[in-house]
Amino acid sequence: MHPIARLDHAHVWHPFTQMRDWQKSEPIVIVEGHGTVLRDIRGKEYLDANSSIWTNLHGHGHPTINAALRRQLGKVAHTSALGLANEPASRLAAELAKAAAVAGPAAPRSPLPAPRLEKVFFSDDGSTAMEVALKLTYEFTRRTKGQKSPRFLGLQGAYHGDTVGAVSLGHIDLFHKAYAGLLFKSDAVMAPYCYRCPFNRAKPERADAREYRRCGWECVGKVEQKLDSATRRGNPYAGFVFEPLMQGAAGMIPQPTGWLKRVTDLARGHGALLIADEVMTGFGRTGGCRAEEPKRKGAVEKGSTTRMLPGSPAPLFACQQEGVQPDFLALAKGLTGGYLPMAATLTTQDVFDAFLGEYEDFKTFFHGHSFTGNQLGAAAGLASLRLLESSKSVAAREKLEAALRSMTASLWTSPHVGDVRQVGLVIGVELVRDWKKRTPFDLRERAGIRVCEAMGRRGVLTRPIGNVVVLMPPYCTTPAQAERMVAALRESVDEVLG
Numbered sequence: 001m002h003p004i005a006r007l008d009h010a011h012v013w014h015p016f017t018q019m020r021d022w023q024k025s026e027p028i029v030i031v032e033g034h035g036t037v038l039r040d041i042r043g044k045e046y047l048d049a050n051s052s053i054w055t056n057l058h059g060h061g062h063p064t065i066n067a068a069l070r071r072q073l074g075k076v077a078h079t080s081a082l083g084l085a086n087e088p089a090s091r092l093a094a095e096l097a098k099a100a101a102v103a104g105p106a107a108p109r110s111p112l113p114a115p116r117l118e119k120v121f122f123s124d125d126g127s128t129a130m131e132v133a134l135k136l137t138y139e140f141t142r143r144t145k146g147q148k149s150p151r152f153l154g155l156q157g158a159y160h161g162d163t164v165g166a167v168s169l170g171h172i173d174l175f176h177k178a179y180a181g182l183l184f185k186s187d188a189v190m191a192p193y194c195y196r197c198p199f200n201r202a203k204p205e206r207a208d209a210r211e212y213r214r215c216g217w218e219c220v221g222k223v224e225q226k227l228d229s230a231t232r233r234g235n236p237y238a239g240f241v242f243e244p245l246m247q248g249a250a251g252m253i254p255q256p257t258g259w260l261k262r263v264t265d266l267a268r269g270h271g272a273l274l275i276a277d278e279v280m281t282g283f284g285r286t287g288g289c290r291a292e293e294p295k296r297k298g299a300v301e302k303g304s305t306t307r308m309l310p311g312s313p314a315p316l317f318a319c320q321q322e323g324v325q326p327d328f329l330a331l332a333k334g335l336t337g338g339y340l341p342m343a344a345t346l347t348t349q350d351v352f353d354a355f356l357g358e359y360e361d362f363k364t365f366f367h368g369h370s371f372t373g374n375q376l377g378a379a380a381g382l383a384s385l386r387l388l389e390s391s392k393s394v395a396a397r398e399k400l401e402a403a404l405r406s407m408t409a410s411l412w413t414s415p416h417v418g419d420v421r422q423v424g425l426v427i428g429v430e431l432v433r434d435w436k437k438r439t440p441f442d443l444r445e446r447a448g449i450r451v452c453e454a455m456g457r458r459g460v461l462t463r464p465i466g467n468v469v470v471l472m473p474p475y476c477t478t479p480a481q482a483e484r485m486v487a488a489l490r491e492s493v494d495e496v497l498g
C-alpha cells in the first residue's frame with residue numbers, strides 16, 4: 001500500500017462512508033486534476049464523472065480561475081467580514097443578485113408579484129446556507145406575522161445538509177432517523193417521483209417516466225391539501241423548502257415540467273416564504289431549457305416549455321427555468337467553480353428590513369462564521385460567474401447536454417436499467433432487478449456501489465445514491481469523454497448485474 005494511503009487509513013475518517021469497508025482496500029489518492037481528468041498517486045488517470053461530488057463546474061485547474069486566485073493571493077487571502085468589507089465579496093454579492101434577477105420564461109400563471117433577491121449572506125457550505133435561510137425565515141415570521149413557533153413544509157426524500165437545522169428540514173430516514181432526538185419537527189409532503197408514482201399506473205416503458213406518465217397532478221393536490229389544512233387550523237407554514245427541478249441526494253429525482261410553478265404558487269398563496277435549495281441545481285447544472293414535453297398526445301396536460309427571449313442571458317438557476325422567484329436562494333457547491341468551500345443565501349429587502357433597528361433593540365441577525373465572505377473564495381466565485389456567462393460556456397453546456405441525452409439512450413437495452421432521467425447536465429440511472437416490474441435491488445446487495453466500483457476500474461469515477469448511478473460531468477467534458485463515461489456505466493452494469 002502506498003504510504004499516503006496508509007496515513008489515510010490510520011487517521012482520516014471519511015464522510016458518509018462505512019469505514020470497515022473503506023479499510024479493506026487501498027484508496028485512490030488523487031494528486032492532480034486537469035479539466036475532467038484526475039490523476040492518482042500511482043499515475044492512473046480517471047474521468048471525474050460526478051464533478052467531485054457535484055461541485056466542479058468548469059473542470060480542474062481552469063486557467064481563468066487559477067489566475068483569479070493567484071491575483072487575489074498576491075493581495076490577501078482572508079479578512080473577517082465582522083467589521084470589515086472586502087472587494088471580491090462585495091462584487092460577488094452584486095453579481096449574484098444580478099444573476100438571480102434574470103427573468104426566466106414568461107410566467108403568466110404567477111398570481112403574486114415576485115420578490116427580488118438583493119441581499120446576500122455568505123457562509124461556508126450548503127448546510128450553513130440552509131441554516132441561514134431557516135433562521136431568517138423563522139425570525140422574520142415571528143417578527144412580522146406574530147407567529148410563536150413558525151413551521152416548515154418540505155418534500156419527502158429531501159436532503160438539505162448535515163447540520164442540525166438542515167437535517168431537521170430534510171426527510172431521508174436512513175440519514176436522519178438516528179438524530180431524531182436532536183431535531184425540531186418539520187412536515188413533509190409528497191414530491192413527484194414519476195418512475196415510482198403511486199398514482200401513475202402506466203406500465204414502465206423504455207423511456208423517462210415523466211414522458212409516459214398519465215396523471216392529473218395528484219402530487220400537486222397533495223401539496224394543496226397540506227397547505228390548506230395548516231391554514232384552516234390557523235397555523236400556516238412559514239416556509240416551503242424545496243430543491244427546484246430535481247431532488248439530488250433523494251436519488252436524482254426530477255419534477256415534471258410545471259410542477260414547481262404550480263406548488264410554489266400555491267405555497268405563496270398560503271403565505272409561506274419560498275426557500276429554494278439550489279446547492280446542487282445552481283449555476284447552469286439544470287441546463288437552459290427543460291426536458292421536452294411529453295410526446296404522446298393526451299398523456300398529460302401541457303406544461304409551460306421554457307422559451308428564452310432572444311439575446312437575454314441564460315438563466316443560471318433552476319427556479320428561473322419555471323419563472324419562480326423564491327424568497328431565499330441557497331447556493332454552495334458550484335459557487336466557486338468547485339474550488340473552495342463558500343456558500344451564499346440570497347434574500348429580499350423585506351426580510352432584511354425586519355432585522356433593522358436601533359442597536360439596543362437587538363434586532364441584529366446574530367449568526368456568522370469565521371470565514372464569511374472569504375476573499376479567495378469570492379475571487380474564485382467571480383471568475384466562475386464570468387466563465388458561466390460567456391457564450392462559449394453556454395454553447396458548450398448545450399452541446400454536452402444534447403450529447404449526453406443521445407448517448408444515454410443506449411442504456412435502455414439493459415434489463416437492469418429501470419429509469420434514465422436527465423435534467424440539463426445531471427443524469428440519474430436507476431438500477432432495478434427487473435425493468436418490467438421495477439423491482440428494486442435490496443440496499444444490502446450494494447448494486448449501485450458495485451457498479452460504481454466497476455466503473456472506477458474502467459477509469460470513471462462517480463458515486464451512487466442507493467441504486468441510482470449519477471453522471472454529472474464538468475462542463476468542459478468533451479463528447480469523447482462523455483462517451484467513455486456512458487460506456488463505462490453500460491459495461492459495468494452488464495459485468496456486475498449480468
Ligand SMILES: *Cc1c(COP(=O)(O)O)cnc(C)c1O
Binds near residue numbers: 332
Ligand atoms: C450537498 C447539498 C447540501 C449540503 O451542502 P454541503 O456543502 O455538503 O453542506 C444541501 N442541499 C443540497 C441540495 C445539496 O445537494
